[in-house]
Amino acid sequence: MMKKVLTTLFISLGFFLGISSGLMAQEGVTDTEIHIGQWGPQSGPAAPWGSVARGSGDYFKWINENGGIHGRKIVYHMFDDGYNPAKTKAGVKELQEGTGIFAWVGGVGTSSGLAVREYLMDKKVPWVGPSTGSLAWVSPPYKYLFGVYPLYFSEAKTLVKYAVETMDKKRVAVIYLNDEYGKNGLRGAMEQLAVHNMELVAEVPVEKSDTDMKPHVMKLRKSEADMVLLWVTPDAAVRIVGTAKAMQFTPQFMSTSTLSDFALMSHISKGLWEGVICATFGELTDGDDPGMAQYKQEVFEKYASREERFSLFYTAGIMFAEPLIEGLKNTGRDLTTERFVTEMEKIKDFKGIGSLVSYKPYDADDIYSRQGARHTFLVECLADGKTKKLTGWMRMD
C-alpha cells in the first residue's frame, strides 16, 4: 500500500515539475545556448540565394567566437527548403516543436515565408528580417515579426521618382514577375506615377517558366517606353535586357535591389547590365564602409567556404541578423520572448551594414512599427560589374 502511495506521489511530483518547468522555461533558450532557425534554398531554382542563410550562419560563428551573448552561444539551425513552401512549413514545424527555436531570422522566398507566417505568429515566436521586401510581412503588422528588408513597393516608388524627377523620363513601363514579388513593384510604380499625374505606358507580366522574352520585349518596344522597370528574376532580367538590345530597343532599365548584385549580373549578361540603375538595401561589398570591411575580414575570410563569394546576398544574411543580435544584446541575460520584443521595439536608428533600422511599440495601424528599414540608395552598373553610387541613403515614402 505504502509503495503504491509513494509511486503515485513521485509520478505526480514528476508531472508537476515537468509542467511547471515547461511553463517557466523559455523555448529555445538554455543557460548556455540560444537556438535560432532559418530556412534557405540550398538546392532548386532559387539556390543562388542560398548564400543568405550561409552568411547568417558565418556571422553567428563570429558572434560566438567573440563571447556570444550574455554568456550564451547561438546554436544555428539552417535547413534547405528548396524554395518549396511545403518543405518550409514541414521544416519549421519540425525544428520548432522538436528542438525548440527562440527566434527565426531571414528566410528566402515570399511564398515560403507566407507558408509559416501564421504558424509562427500564433505560437508567438519572434521572426526578424524576412529575406524579401514584401508588404505581406508588415501590412498589417504582426507583433512578433520585424521587417529589415526595405519594401519592394517603396523601392519601386523611389526608382520611378528618380527617373521622372532627375532623369526626366516621360514614358515608364514595368515588366514584372507575375507573383507577389513582381506585383509589389508594379503597385509601387503605379502609385508613384499617379503622384506625377502619369500612367504606365505598358505593364508586361512574365511567368517563372518563360525563357523566350521576345513577345514581352515587343510589347515594351511598342509602348515606346523611355524607362523600363524590371521586377523579375535574374535569368529573366538578363534575357529581357539582351533581347531588347538585339531589337535595338534601348530605354533606361531600372531595377530592384534583388538584381543589384552587379558582379553576378554583369557576368551572366556578358556586360549588358552596364548602365542599369538599381535600388539597393545594403552597403556596397566593394565600397569603403568600415562595417562591411570588418565582416569581410573577420567573418567571410575566416568562416566562409572556398566556393563562397563575398556577394550582396551573403552579406544580406548578416544584415538581416544584425537587428536580431542587437535585440538579444539589449534584452540581457533574462531572455524571454516578451522582453526581447520590448527591446526590439526600442531600437532606433540602428546602423549596421544595411539601412537605418527603427521600430516602435506595436501599432496595428502603423506598418512602420514593424518595418524597420526605410532607406535605400541608387547605384548604376559600370563596365566589369563595378558600381557607381548615384545617391546617398535616401528615406523612402
Place this chain on the structure above:
Amino acid sequence: MIDFIQMIVSGIAVGSSYALMGLAMVIIYKTSEVPNFAQGEMALISSFFAMMLLTTLNISVYLAFFLALVFAVLLGCFLEFAILRRAKNPNILGFIIITIGIEMVIVGLVSWKFGAEQKTMPFPIGPYDSFIFGDIFISKLEVLTLVAAMLLMGVLFSFFKYSKLGLAMKATQQNSTAAKIVGIRTNRIMMVTWGISSLVGAVAGLLLSPVIMQPYMMWDPMLKGFAAAVMGGMTSLPGAVVAAYMLGIIENLFGGYISLEFKSVVAFAIIVIVLCFKPSGLFARHYVKKV
C-alpha cells in the same frame, strides 16, 4: 504586320531548341517506346562538361564542344548499359521511373559540382548578336540552332531510312524478339540509340548555354521538346521537328495577341487537344498508344 512577321520569325527561332530536344526524345522512343525524362539533364551535364573543359584546361571552344559531344555519346551508352539494362523485366512505367531517377541524380550532381549560381558559356557568337532585316530581327545563335536542327533531322532521317544500323533500330522497336532471331544484337542497338539521342540533346544544351547556364536550364526545353514529340506522333522525326516549330510559333502568337500569362502553358493545352482528337499525334502513320 511587322509585329506578326516578327512573331513568326521568333517562333521559328525558339522552336529550334524544342526541335532538337524533341528529336532526341523520339530517337529513344522509336527503339524502346520509353519517353526519356532524363534527356534534358543528359544535355545539361554535357554542357557543364564543356564549360569545365573551357575553364580548367583553357582549350578552344570548338574542341571543348567536340569533346562534350563525345562525352554525351559515352554518357548515353553508359546509362543504358549500366542502369537501364540492369533493370529486371521492367514495364514501360518502370523505365519511366528509372529515367526520372537519373534526371534527379544528374541535377543533384551538377548543382553539387558546379554550384547553383548562374553562369554563361564563352562562345564566339554573342547570345544577342542578331541579323536585322528592316524591323525584323533574329539572333545569330538561333539561326545556328535552326541550321543544326535541320541538319540533324536530315541526317537522322536518312540514317533510320537507309543505313543498316538505322534499320536494325527500327526492327528492334517493332519486334525485339524477331530482331534477335535474325541476328540483331538488340542490347547493343539500344546502347547506340541512347548514345545518339544523348548527342542530339547535347547539341541543344550547348547552343542554349551561351545565354545562361544553371542546373535547371534544360527543364523547360525538355518539356517543350516532349510536347512537340507527342504532338508529332512520338515516332516521327520530321513530325517532332514540324510540331516543335508549330509550338514555337503558336506560343509567340498567343503571347503577342492573346495572353502573356498563359503563353508558357499553351503548349500543354495543345497536347491535350491533339491527344483528344488525334491520339496518334499529327504525323504518325498509324495509331499507337502513346501516353
